[in-house]
Amino acid sequence: MKAITESFVVPTRGKGTYxxxxxxxxxxxxxxxxxxxxxxxxxxxxxxxxxxxxxDPTARADLHRFFEDMVPEDHPGLIHTAExxxxxxxxxxxxxxxxxxxxxxxxxELQLGTWQGIYLFEHRNSPHRRIITVSLLGV
Amino acid sequence: MKAITESFVVPTRGKGTYxxxxxxxxxxxxxxxxxxxxxxxxxxxxxxxxxxxxxDPTARADLHRFFEDMVPEDHPGLIHTAExxxxxxxxxxxxxxxxxxxxxxxxxELQLGTWQGIYLFEHRNSPHRRIITVSLLGV
Amino acid sequence: MKAITESFVVPTRGKGTYxxxxxxxxxxxxxxxxxxxxxxxxxxxxxxxxxxxxxDPTARADLHRFFEDMVPEDHPGLIHTAExxxxxxxxxxxxxxxxxxxxxxxxxELQLGTWQGIYLFEHRNSPHRRIITVSLLGV
Numbered sequence: 398m399k400a401i402t403e404s405f406v407v408p409t410r411g412k413g414t415y416x417x418x419x420x421x422x423x424x425x426x427x428x429x430x431x432x433x434x435x436x437x438x439x440x441x442x443x444x445x446x447x448x449x450x451x452x453d454p455t456a457r458a459d460l461h462r463f464f465e466d467m468v469p470e471d472h473p474g475l476i477h478t479a480e481x482x483x484x485x486x487x488x489x490x491x492x493x494x495x496x497x498x499x500x501x502x503x504x505x506e507l508q509l510g511t512w513q514g515i516y517l518f519e520h521r522n523s524p525h526r527r528i529i530t531v532s533l534l535g536v
Numbered sequence: 537m538k539a540i541t542e543s544f545v546v547p548t549r550g551k552g553t554y555x556x557x558x559x560x561x562x563x564x565x566x567x568x569x570x571x572x573x574x575x576x577x578x579x580x581x582x583x584x585x586x587x588x589x590x591x592d593p594t595a596r597a598d599l600h601r602f603f604e605d606m607v608p609e610d611h612p613g614l615i616h617t618a619e620x621x622x623x624x625x626x627x628x629x630x631x632x633x634x635x636x637x638x639x640x641x642x643x644x645e646l647q648l649g650t651w652q653g654i655y656l657f658e659h660r661n662s663p664h665r666r667i668i669t670v671s672l673l674g675v
Numbered sequence: 676m677k678a679i680t681e682s683f684v685v686p687t688r689g690k691g692t693y694x695x696x697x698x699x700x701x702x703x704x705x706x707x708x709x710x711x712x713x714x715x716x717x718x719x720x721x722x723x724x725x726x727x728x729x730x731d732p733t734a735r736a737d738l739h740r741f742f743e744d745m746v747p748e749d750h751p752g753l754i755h756t757a758e759x760x761x762x763x764x765x766x767x768x769x770x771x772x773x774x775x776x777x778x779x780x781x782x783x784e785l786q787l788g789t790w791q792g793i794y795l796f797e798h799r800n801s802p803h804r805r806i807i808t809v810s811l812l813g814v
Contacts, residue, residue: 398537398676400711400813402781433539434575434671436712436777440788442728448635450581450627455616459624460631462613474740477733485737488728492738496726496791497777499575499636501671503541508669510579513635530786532712532779534673534812535539537676572678573714573810587774589720589766594755598763599770601752638714638775640810642680647808649718652774673812674678 401428401533404440406526409519412483414449414457417529418515421500422507424531431505433535437515438497440528443487444519445494451514464490464520487520494518502535540567540672543579545665548658551622553588553596556668557654560639561646563670570644572674576654577636579667582626583658584633590653603629603659626659633657641674679706679811682718684804687797690761692727692735695807696793699778700785702809709783711813715793716775718806721765722797723772729792742768742798765798772796780813 403424407415417437425435439446450456468489470482477485498515501508509515517527542563546554556576564574578585589595607628609621616624637654640647648654656666681702685693695715703713717724728734746767748760755763776793779786787793795805 398539398814400676402710402779402786404786432541434573434673434712436779438777438779438786440786440791442726442734442788442790447631448581449631450616453616453618455618456581456624456627459614459616460628463607463611463628466613468741472741474744475737477728477731477737479731479733485734488734489738489741492725492727492772494631495634495773499577499638499671499777501541501575501577501669503669508541508543508577508579510581510667512581513579528788530779530781532777534712536537537678571680573712573812586770587720588770589755592755592757594757595720595763595766598753598755599767602746602750602767605752633770634773638716638777638810640680640714640716640808642808647680647682647716647718649720649806651720652718675676 398536399430404528404530406528407517409525411522412519414516414518416514417517421515421531428533430533430535433502434499435502435507436499436532438530442491443521444527445491446498447494447516447518448513449516450512452512483522490520537675538569543667543669545667546656548664550661551658553655553657555653556656560654560670567672569672569674572641573638574641574646575638575671577669581630582660583666584630585637586633586655586657587652588655589651591651622661629659676814677708682806682808684806685795687803689800689802690797692794692796694792695795699793699809706811708811708813711780712777713780714777714810716808720769721799722805723769724776725772725794725796726791727794728790730790761800768798
């Protein structure tokens with residue numbers, strides 16, 4: 398049984414989704430694990446994770462727009478805005494998506510479906526360096 | 537220490553929730569694991585998972601209706617509609633719920649609360665065959 | 676390889692967020708695990724989990740208010756209200772956040788970011804005793 402925890406950094410260019418599937422698959426490949434569980438974790442409260450349709454970019458364009466409509470920067474009544482109008486809203490969008498995501502491993506591969514990609518969802522306007530931590534457990 | 541990854545198919549009849557607790561419990565029983573972690577993963581981007589109240593069916597009726605109200609098929613501005621008005625909306629409902637769910641194991645049983653059932657949440661109108669992958673880790 | 680499943684109770688005073696990071700870290704410390712995965716699970720369908728900004732309390736004030744606005748107790752059309760207007764709404768808020776959350780372990784510590792705290796999110800008005808179950812896997 399192996400247990401590995403490894404991190405990498407994703408530089409973002411502001412709001413949007415950034416695919417990290419290849420980085421997670423690369424860490425799995427290096428581990429030699431064939432059966433088990435990969436858990437992806439984002440070490441931030443103003444960015445999140447989502448597994449989303451990775452074929453047609455219009456799917457993610459709709460995701461970005463829908464979340465802006467649901468949690469707009471001028472949402473009435475927000476008081477946690479010391480860092481700007483994308484401060485509290487970034488935490489709310491994070492809470493509505495995911496901080497951790499776990500993917501089963503079989504035959505040495507992440508058991509993602511055909512159209513599933515793992516994405517970092519950046520909720521701040523300015524570029525950030527986001528730390529992603531991956532836990533691998535298995536044989 | 538054991539590591540097992542196993543899949544099963546859930547045939548759906550369109551939008552709604554389909555309980556899969558028994559299938560997951562059956563795979564756990566067959567594994568012989570008494571302490572550890574069960575992770576359920578749905579290999580799709582237009583269906584998701586949710587652990588929900590499993591006693592009174594009106595609870596899930598409200599869930600279905602609430603999500604239709606929040607992400608209606610005629611939501612303005614959506615462009616990812618090549619497969620119909622339930623295309624982008626199905627991905628959005630998925631992003632707002634869960635793709636993976638992890639449940640601790642003790643005494644050979646899933647440590648679910650009294651009213652918790654594991655559900656596949658189908659977001660497409662037409663019937664689909666959905667692949668659920670379960671990872672079991674433990675002793 | 677170690678596999679540990681342990682539970683603790685969080686008494687709540689009604690709607691709001693209650694930090695449980697220290698309890699989870701304490702269980703990890705007692706396990707002697709240095710590398711692996713900690714999974715936190717809430718055994719209820721009217722309370723949930725969220726990892727949120729733990730520095731400025733205004734961030735969580737906005738979280739509480741936003742969820743009340745999104746899923747108000749007088750939301751039209753809800754029928755699962757046998758236990759009151761906070762019955763179905765509590766399940767809906769739970770579905771929009773998380774039931775399980777997994778955090779990688781390295782160097783014997785939860786790999787949380789600087790501003791991340793693990794919170795129990797209580798959605799009922801009256802005080803409750805909530806069971807949190809923690810699974811630890813690793814070496």
